[in-house]
Structure formats: C-alpha cells, structure tokens
Amino acid sequence: MIHLPHIDHDRRRRAGDEDNDWYYKRRRTVPEKTEAEVHLEFLISRIGEKSGSSMESNLENLAQSLETYLITDIDRIIDIIIECVCYLTEEVTAYSTLVGLLNSKKQKFGSELLHQLLEVLQKKLISADFIHALHIVTFLADLVNCHVVSSSSLVEFFESFMEAACEECIPQVRSDWFVYAVLHSLPWAGPELNDREKEPLDNLLEGVDKYMLERNTSHAKLLQVWSAMEHEQEEYLDSLWTQISKLRDDGWVERHISRYYIAFDGSLAGAVTHNLPLFSPPPHTSVMVYPLPTVVFRFFDYADCPDGGPVLPGAHSVERFLIEEELCSIIENNCYNRKECAAQLVSYRKKTMVPINYMILETIFSQLLRLPHSPLRPLFYGSLMIELCKMKNMPQVIAQAAELFYQRIDTMQLECIDRLIDWFSYHLSNFEYRWSWIDWDDCLDLNDYAPKRYFVKEVIEKCMRFSYHERICDCLPSSFEEITPEKPSISFLVNQEEQSVKKLVAEVERAFHNKTEPKKLTELLRGFNQKDSGLTTLSIFFAVMLNAAQKSFSHNFAALARYHETLKELSDINDESSMALLRTLYNVWKHNRQMMVVLITKMLRMTLVSANAAVFWLLSNVDQELHRLFLASLNFWLWEALFIVIKYACGHANRCKKKFQQMQEKRVRMDRNDGEAYQNFCCNEEENSLGVVLDDDIEEKRKELEELQEMLKNLFLNVLHKLVVFLSEHLVKYETAGRNYDTYWYRYMMGRFKEILLRYWHELFEMKKDIDKELFVTAGIDPRILEVYCQFTALRA
Amino acid sequence: MSGVVNFRAKDDASVLGPYRDQRFKGTLREQEKLLLTSKTLYVGNLSYYTTEEQTYELFSRAGDIKRIIMGIDRFKKTPCGFCFVEYYLREDAEDAMRCINGTRLDDRIIRTDWDAGFVEGRQYGRGKHGGQVRDEYRKDYDPGRGGWNRVIATRNAGLE
Numbered sequence: 001m002i003h004l005p006h007i008d009h010d011r012r013r014r015a016g017d018e019d020n021d022w023y024y025k026r027r028r029t030v031p032e033k034t035e036a037e038v039h040l041e042f043l044i045s046r047i048g049e050k051s052g053s054s055m056e057s058n059l060e061n062l063a064q065s066l067e068t069y070l071i072t073d074i075d076r077i078i079d080i081i082i083e084c085v086c087y088l089t090e091e092v093t094a095y096s097t098l099v100g101l102l103n104s105k106k107q108k109f110g111s112e113l114l115h116q117l118l119e120v121l122q123k124k125l126i127s128a129d130f131i132h133a134l135h136i137v138t139f140l141a142d143l144v145n146c147h148v149v150s151s152s153s154l155v156e157f158f159e160s161f162m163e164a165a166c167e168e169c170i171p172q173v174r175s176d177w178f179v180y181a182v183l184h185s186l187p188w189a190g191p192e193l194n195d196r197e198k199e200p201l202d203n204l205l206e207g208v209d210k211y212m213l214e215r216n217t218s219h220a221k222l223l224q225v226w227s228a229m230e231h232e233q234e235e236y237l238d239s240l241w242t243q244i245s246k247l248r249d250d251g252w253v254e255r256h257i258s259r260y261y262i263a264f265d266g267s268l269a270g271a272v273t274h275n276l277p278l279f280s281p282p283p284h285t286s287v288m289v290y291p292l293p294t295v296v297f298r299f300f301d302y303a304d305c306p307d308g309g310p311v312l313p314g315a316h317s318v319e320r321f322l323i324e325e326e327l328c329s330i331i332e333n334n335c336y337n338r339k340e341c342a343a344q345l346v347s348y349r350k351k352t353m354v355p356i357n358y359m360i361l362e363t364i365f366s367q368l369l370r371l372p373h374s375p376l377r378p379l380f381y382g383s384l385m386i387e388l389c390k391m392k393n394m395p396q397v398i399a400q401a402a403e404l405f406y407q408r409i410d411t412m413q414l415e416c417i418d419r420l421i422d423w424f425s426y427h428l429s430n431f432e433y434r435w436s437w438i439d440w441d442d443c444l445d446l447n448d449y450a451p452k453r454y455f456v457k458e459v460i461e462k463c464m465r466f467s468y469h470e471r472i473c474d475c476l477p478s479s480f481e482e483i484t485p486e487k488p489s490i491s492f493l494v495n496q497e498e499q500s501v502k503k504l505v506a507e508v509e510r511a512f513h514n515k516t517e518p519k520k521l522t523e524l525l526r527g528f529n530q531k532d533s534g535l536t537t538l539s540i541f542f543a544v545m546l547n548a549a550q551k552s553f554s555h556n557f558a559a560l561a562r563y564h565e566t567l568k569e570l571s572d573i574n575d576e577s578s579m580a581l582l583r584t585l586y587n588v589w590k591h592n593r594q595m596m597v598v599l600i601t602k603m604l605r606m607t608l609v610s611a612n613a614a615v616f617w618l619l620s621n622v623d624q625e626l627h628r629l630f631l632a633s634l635n636f637w638l639w640e641a642l643f644i645v646i647k648y649a650c651g652h653a654n655r656c657k658k659k660f661q662q663m664q665e666k667r668v669r670m671d672r673n674d675g676e677a678y679q680n681f682c683c684n685e686e687e688n689s690l691g692v693v694l695d696d697d698i699e700e701k702r703k704e705l706e707e708l709q710e711m712l713k714n715l716f717l718n719v720l721h722k723l724v725v726f727l728s729e730h731l732v733k734y735e736t737a738g739r740n741y742d743t744y745w746y747r748y749m750m751g752r753f754k755e756i757l758l759r760y761w762h763e764l765f766e767m768k769k770d771i772d773k774e775l776f777v778t779a780g781i782d783p784r785i786l787e788v789y790c791q792f793t794a795l796r797a
Numbered sequence: 798m799s800g801v802v803n804f805r806a807k808d809d810a811s812v813l814g815p816y817r818d819q820r821f822k823g824t825l826r827e828q829e830k831l832l833l834t835s836k837t838l839y840v841g842n843l844s845y846y847t848t849e850e851q852t853y854e855l856f857s858r859a860g861d862i863k864r865i866i867m868g869i870d871r872f873k874k875t876p877c878g879f880c881f882v883e884y885y886l887r888e889d890a891e892d893a894m895r896c897i898n899g900t901r902l903d904d905r906i907i908r909t910d911w912d913a914g915f916v917e918g919r920q921y922g923r924g925k926h927g928g929q930v931r932d933e934y935r936k937d938y939d940p941g942r943g944g945w946n947r948v949i950a951t952r953n954a955g956l957e
Binding site (some may be wrong): 087333337338377379382432554557595 | 804806808809810848849850851853854855858859861864865866867892895896897900901902903904
C-alpha cells in the first residue's frame with residue numbers, strides 16, 4: 001500500500017467550489033455532448049460493473065461494438081479510455097485488454113493512443129497530479145502484455161525515468177517519484193519483460209538497487225505511527241522495493257492481477273506492437289511540489305484474523321500492496337459519499353480472497369493516521385466507519401482494532417494519538433458510549449503523561465462534550481473516577497476585599513442588569529481606570545461579564561460582541577491586555593475546558609487577543625514546574641488552545657496571501673485589456689467584489705501580508721524555541737542527576753515538538769531559513785533534539 | 798479533458814432537499830440560489846435537551862463554526878429540537894452535509910439541510926403551540942421531544 005500523499009486542501013477542492021454562481025457557470029460552460037458521445041462514455045466507463053457475463057465476454061462484445069466507431073470517433077474513444085484509466089485503478093487490465101483488441105483491429109488506434117497517453121502524462125506531471133500520472137505509467141506498462149507496446153521501448157521508457165531520478169541538484173522527493181512509478185508498474189509488466197528483455201530488466205533493477213542504497217531515509221522516523229512495534233513501520237519506497245524483490249525471487253508470479261488479455265492470446269498475438277515515443281519528463285522547478293514521502297502503516301497480520309477464513313497476505317507480498325492500492329482508489333473516488341464508499345469497499349471484487357474487513361480497516365486507519373496529514377478530513381473516516389458498522393461482522397473488527405490500538409499506544413506518535421482520541425470519541429457517541437472500560441483500568445496505575453492514561457482521559461473528555469457529565473459518569477466504572485473530568489462549572493472569584501474593587505463589581509453588575517449602553521459603561525470604567533491600573537479594571541470587568549453571560553456559548557458571544565468596543569478601549573496596544581484577558585478567562589472557566597477553548601477561538605477572531613500574546617501566555621504556563629507535576633489536565637488544555645491559536649494565525653496569513661494573489665492576477669488581466677472590453681470582462685468576473693484594483697491597494701495588501709508573515713514567523717520561532725528549551729533543560733537536569741531522562745513527560749513533550757513540525761510542515765518550510773539560522777545553527781542544541789529537526793527537513797530534501 | 802466522465806460517487810452534499818421556507822422574502826429562484834452558495838445548515842430532530850455546546854463539538858469536526866442559533870419555543874423560549882449552524886467556509890458546510898447528516902447527536906439521528914441564511918425570527922418554532930410544526934402532528938411518543946404531541950397529551954390528560 002502506497003497512496004502517495006498530497007496537500008489535502010488542494011486535494012478536496014473541486015473546480016468552482018467557491019464561485020458564487022458556480023452552478024450557473026457550470027451549466028453554461030459544459031459543452032453539449034452528442035448522443036453518440038454519451039453512448040460511448042456509457043459503454044466504455046461501465047466496463048467493470050457487475051453483469052451476468054464474464055469480463056472477457058464483455059470485453060469481446062465491447063471491442064466489436066466499438067469497431068464501427070473507430071472510423072469516426074477514434075479521438076473520443078481515446079480520451080474516454082485515458083480518463084477511465086486515470087480514475088479506475090482496479091480496472092487497468094480491462095482497459096489494457098480492450099485497447100489491445102482495438103489495436104488488433106486498427107493499428108492506427110494504438111499508435112494514436114500512445115501519443116495521447118504520453119501527452120496527458122506530460123500535462124499531469126506539469127500540473128503535479130502525480131496520482132493520475134502514476135496510473136498512466138502503470139497502464140502503459142500493462143499494454144506490453146497486450147501487444148500494444150513493444151517490450152524494448154517500455155524498458156527504454158523506464159530507463160528514462162531512472163535517468164530523471166539520477167539528475168543532480170533535484171530534491172530526493174522528485175527522484176523518489178520516478179523510481180516509485182517504475183517499481184509500481186513492475187507487478188504488471190515484470191513477467192513479460194523478464195521473458196523478453198531479461199538483461200535490460202536486470203540492468204534496470206540494478207539501477208534501482210543502487211539508488212535505494214544511496215537514498216536518505218532519515219525522514220522515516222518522524223513519519224512512523226509507532227516508534228517500535230511488532231509490525232515494522234517501513235519507509236514506503238523501501239517497502240515497495242522489498243515487495244518487488246520478493247516478486248522477482250518468486251519468478252514474477254503473483255496471485256492478484258486479473259489478466260483478461262490471456263484469454264485473447266490468439267487475437268493479440270497477431271497485432272503489431274508500437275514503440276513508445278521518446279518521453280522527457282518536465283524539468284524540476286523551484287515551485288514544483290512533489291508528493292511527500294510516507295511510511296507504510298501495518299496493523300494486522302494473519303494471526304489477528306479469524307481461523308478458517310482467507311489468509312491475510314504477508315506484509316512483503318506484492319498482493320498486500322496491490323489490494324491496499326485498490327481500496328485507496330475506492331476511497332478516493334467515493335470521498336463525497338460515505339454510504340457509496342462503504343458499499344463499494346464491502347463489495348470489493350476480490351473480497352473472498354482476503355479477510356476483507358481487516359484489509360478495509362487497515363486501509364482506513366493508514367489514511368487517518370498518515371503523517372504529516374491524512375489525505376481526507378478525519379471526520380470522513382469516522383463517518384465511513386460508522387457506515388461500515390452496518391455491515392456484517394465489521395463492528396467486532398473495529399472493536400478489535402480499538403483494543404489493539406490501546407495495547408500498542410505506548411510507542412505511538414502523539415499526533416496520531418490525538419487523531420485516535422477524536423475518532424474514538426466520535427465513534428462512541430454514535431453507539432451510546434458503550435465500551436468495556438473496565439478492560440482498560442490498567443491505565444489508572446500510570447503516570448498522568450503515560451500514553452494509555454492520556455488517551456483514555458482525553459477520550460472521556462471528548463465524550464463528555466458530545467453529551468454531558470452525568471451521562472458519561474453513568475457509563476464508566478467507579479474506579480475511573482480519578483480520570484473523569486470534573487463537572488464543568490464557573491468560578492467567579494474576584495477578590496473584593498478592596499473597597500474600590502467591590503464598588504466596581506457592583507457598578508458593573510448593575511450596568512449589565514440595567515442593559516446600560518456600552519458607551520456609558522465605557523465611560524464609567526474609564527473613570528475607574530484613572531484611579532487604578534488599567535489592567536485591573538479590564539480584568540474585573542471581563543470577569544463580571546463572563547459571569548453574567550455564563551449560561552451558554554451564545555450568551556458569551558453576544559456579550560463579547562456587545563462590549564467589544566468597551567474591551568478594546570480598556571486594552572492597551574501592547575500584549576499585556578491580551579494576557580490579562582487570557583488569565584481572567586482561565587481563572588473564571590478553568591473547570592470547563594470546552595468553554596475556554598471556544599472563547600479563545602472567538603476572541604482571536606474578534607482581535608481581542610493577539611495570537612503572539614496568546615502563544616506567549618500559554619507557553620509560560622506550560623513551563624511552570626507546579627503545573628507540570630500536578631496539573632496534567634491543565635497541560636493538555638494548554639496544548640489544545642495552543643493548536644487553535646496557531647491554526648488561526650496560519651489561516652489568517654493564508655487568507656491574506658490568497659487575497660493578495662487574486663488582486664495581482666486581476667491587475668495583470670486588467671493591464672492586458674482596455675476600456676470597454678475590460679468593463680465587459682469585469683462584469684462576469686468572479687472577483688467583482690474586489691472592484692477596480694489600484695496599485696495602492698495592492699501595495700497596502702502586500703504590506704499587510706508581510707506583517708502577517710512576520711507575525712507568523714515570530715510565533716513559530718517562539719513556540720519552537722520554548723520547546724527546545726523545555727527539552728534541553730529536562731535533559732541537562734536528569735543527566736546531571738544521573739537519572740534516566742526518558743520519562744513519560746519527556747516523551748510527551750517530544751511528541752508535541754514533533755506534532756508542531758508535522759502539523760505545520762508547509763508553513764515551516766516556507767520560513768525554514770529563518771528557523772535554521774535562529775534556532776538550529778546554535779552549537780549547543782542537544783543532538784537528540786537536533787535529530788528530530790533533521791528528520792523534518794528531510795521531508796522535502 | 799477533465800469532467801468527460803464522472804467517476805466519483807454522486808456528491809449529495811450540494812443536492813437541495815425538498816424543504817423551502819414559505820416565509821422567505823423573495824422568489825423561489827432567489828431562495829434556491831442562496832441555498833446553492835450557503836454556509837448555513839438547518840439541523841433537525843434534535844432532542845429538546847441537546848445543548849449548543851454538544852452541537853458545537855459535533856459540527857466543529859467539519860470545520861470552524863461561525864455561530865450556532867438554537868431553535869426555541871415561541872412562547873416558552875426553551876429549546877424545541879432544531880438549530881442553525883453557520884460555518885465560515887462553504888466547503889466545511891458541505892463536509893458536514895456529507896459526514897454528519899444522518900449520524901447521531903445525543904443518541905438521536907439528526908438531519909441537516911441547506912438553509913438560505915439565518916434571519917432574526919427564524920429561531921422560533923412556528924407550531925400552533927409554540928414548538929415546531931412537525932411536533933403538532935407527530936403520532937409517536939418521543940421522550941426527547943416532550944413525549945406525546947400536544948393534542949394527544951391533552952386528550953390523555955382528559956382521560957385521567
């Protein structure tokens with residue numbers, strides 16, 4: 001299984017998603033298809049659908065049907081087949097067989113198809129659509145079995161990929177993709193090449209072996225779900241190379257690929273093969289983004305599956321790889337419809353040959369837990385598994401998986417544990433929170449930062465947010481009381497010993513009760529401000545306001561909106577006010593984590609709190625020894641809040657960048673048009689709301705963007721610096737005392753360090769020079785910390 | 798060449814449900830146009846006891862929520878089993894339609910539908926007794942929504 005990862009926000013975006021009138025545009029711009037074209041699409045794209053006849057019979061009939069179209073619609077047929085190949089990976093051999101039959105009827109068809117395939121491949125590579133490019137390469141490889149592509153030219157094609165991989169001054173991730181594409185194709189083409197081109201094939205594989213030996217895999221440690229496990233978490237290219245090597249040792253015999261073309265040996269043998277045209281991959285440019293490396297997720301082996309059922313293919317068998325590839329393709333093609341996705345997974349064509357429930361779950365978790373990011377939103381996997389629970393036997397396998405995760409959680413990456421917490425709590429909320437909690441009571445004997453205890457505690461916290469405190473307590477054994485969150489509550493503890501404070505509190509409460517105008521309240525408070533420090537007045541006012549609005553989120557939001565100006569007036573320009581507000585918020589709501597988290601989010605958006613100040617305050621609390629030892633739940637909340645702040649800051653900078661780019665693009669278009677033509681063009685422009693773009697506007701937006709990027713850079717430098725300091729101090733202290741530094745706390749904080757690097761890898765790479773210079777060039781950095789950072793930089797090396 | 802053939806499973810997230818707000822100020826076409834670009838979802842079949850906080854936890858899994866408005870009984874001003882969820886981004890609302898619609902909140906299967914956008918006044922139940930219209934006609938006993946509907950409850954009370 002290797003489903004090359006790609007940036008998820010690009011991945012899920014569909015053309016016109018955010019256009020205001022995309023629906024009407026779509027209807028206007030899609031050209032009308034002729035009846036013949038619709039018929040062709042229907043015939044060709046439904047090739048794999050279930051029918052009473054065999055696939056071979058369907059293919060023969062289809063080839064005969066299409067023969068009459070080969071004269072008039074050859075281009076359309078080629079386009080449709082290429083489109084099918086890009087999307088339907090599990091049908092690649094059906095389409096290659098079809099192409100072989102059509103080529104045997106009309107030689108020109110094969111020749112034109114190959115030219116078009118390479119042209120599309122070139123375009124896919126230029127547009128960084130590496131998944132579809134991979135499917136095309138695999139299809140080309142399989143055409144060698146159908147007497148469409150000559151075996152010698154296929155080997156030359158692969159050699160050109162290896163040459164591209166061995167270029168100098170290119171990132172390893174670029175080279176990796178070309179090697180991966182070659183290896184990925186060999187399960188299909190290997191047998192034929194071994195028969196006809198043994199020596200060139202051996203030379204090719206020798207080149208691969210040499211490449212693999214010289215390749216840097218330091219990134220793998222950072223991407224492994226588990227740092228130590230009975231099932232090795234292998235780097236994806238190493239894993240595939242091992243699988244291909246085993247396939248070669250087995251004489252290129254595998255038991256998975258449906259080779260329909262074997263049934264047509266008689267027809268195909270007489271066909272004229274074509275040489276592949278010369279192909280040169282597009283050159284590397286600095287803006288090109290290649291798929292990140294990944295690590296193969298392994299979770300089950302045959303011993304986990306029921307006796308008497310089909311045997312799970314071994315981790316190093318190519319069958320395991322091919323099945324997971326096809327299941328990933330099903331998920332990708334159905335990611336907008338969880339019911340259809342579940343139905344197609346369960347009815348997977350080769351479901352009787354493998355323990356399908358285990359393969360499906362392993363594939364889903366491999367995506368959910370993929371580092372740095374899952375390809376789809378985690379919620380989708382959660383709802384997909386709920387849908388799968390409606391299928392026979394699947395609930396038991398999911399429960400088995402949850403149990404296995406718990407047993408293996410000690411060495412699991414913290415980022416993956418956080419995703420598991422969100423998944424499992426969501427899953428339980430759909431099944432009345434029924435779980436054999438008592439089976440997990442061994443976590444109660446562990447340190448607060450031990451992964452098992454952290455996991456169970458946080459799952460319960462999230463379950464409580466989906467429901468309420470009493471309900472969750474009823475579901476838990478009494479022994480779990482010590483890790484059950486306290487009942488959410490408010491603590492309003494303004495110290496009213498001073499007379500002036502007492503008076504202020506009374507005045508503010510009266511003002512709220514009387515629904516005093518915010519302006520008047522502001523004036524009242526300003527009067528108090530003169531007698532006392534501004535921050536005290538601000539803190540007291542905020543505390544009273546939070547207390548008055550305690551009933552619900554909406555009451556709090558309404559209060560923040562109503563008194564937004566008041567809070568702004570009382571706040572200084574500097575960050576002291578932000579920290580005063582956060583301190584007050586914590587003091588009032590420290591017994592309700594969800595309220596704190598939601599209010600921080602809202603206050604960021606309302607610019608009552610600055611992101612950098614929030615980060616500083618949160619980290620200063622992480623630092624305190626007392627909190628570290630006695631208030632683990634405080635630490636957990638601080639990190640939840642910290643990730644919210646960082647996510648907000650990144651989102652803010654990204655939105656500004658996007659707006660700036662839109663303005664620039666519009667300006668360029670404006671310069672290319674004049675007068676009336678531009679006006680007409682402008683009326684239909686999706687960015688009409690931007691109005692006429694002036695140079696001054698662009699310059700102003702550029703400055704805003706630069707400020708935001710500077711703010712973001714400072715934020716990350718602050719976070720990373722603090723983490724390095726925490727870890728360094730811990731290491732020095734423990735080694736000076738002669739104690740083992742590898743404590744649960746250390747693993748937890750190292751996990752957070754990795755989590756920051758993984759979650760924000762994209763932003764961090766953009767500011768990598770600054771981070772290197774200011775943080776990691778220092779000679780004093782402990783090698784254990786530096787090693788993790790080097791693993792991070794290797795992601796795009 | 799993209800879009801020649803549709804290989805992806807049908808995406809129901811943008812498909813409009815049959816409901817149209819009879820009090821919408823504007824034409825049917827205008828309402829439908831808003832529904833196609835909306836970032837707001839109507840959520841139905843909530844329990845009367847489901848809180849804003851619970852709704853927030855579930856729907857925030859699909860993206861950042863701008864606001865939640867709980868539906869309330871027109872007379873009693875208490876929750877009466879529906880709400881509006883507004884996202885910052887349309888694509889987050891679409892993911893909620895794909896992944897949350899038809900799953901459970903507070904042990905009840907909830908239903909989401911596109912909404913043309915919250916306006917003041919729409920948070921109130923429009924049923925004769927102040928709650929939702931559907932509860933005026935409901936024939937089953939639903940402990941999460943006040944038990945029997947009002948007519949049946951009144952008749953039962955008369956029998957005592």
